[in-house]
Amino acid sequence: MKVWIDQDLCTGDGLCEEICPDVFTLLDDGIAYVKDGSTVFDNPGGSAQKAQVPANREAAVKEASEECPGESIFIEFD
Numbered sequence: 001m002k003v004w005i006d007q008d009l010c011t012g013d014g015l016c017e018e019i020c021p022d023v024f025t026l027l028d029d030g031i032a033y034v035k036d037g038s039t040v041f042d043n044p045g046g047s048a049q050k051a052q053v054p055a056n057r058e059a060a061v062k063e064a065s066e067e068c069p070g071e072s073i074f075i076e077f078d
Helices: 015-019 055-067
Strands: 002-005 024-026 032-036 073-076
Touching: 002 032, 015 024, 015 055, 055 073
Parallel strands: none
Antiparallel strands: 002 073, 024 032
C-alpha cells in the first residue's frame, strides 16, 4: 500500500499526523506531507512522491484518510 497527499487540498489541520505520525508530518509551511522513515517527500510532494506504508500502519493510514477534512490523502494498493 502506498499513500500520498495532494498539498493543494490540504487544510493543515494535522489530524493525519496525530493519527499516524510514522507516515505523516506537517512542515513549516503548515501543509502535510508523507514520509518514509526520516525521509519526507516534500520535493515536489503530491502524487509524484508516494510513501510505502508499513503493514502495521495500514489501518492508521486508512483512518487518517477517512478523517482528513480536506480529503487530501490518497491511498494506492499494490
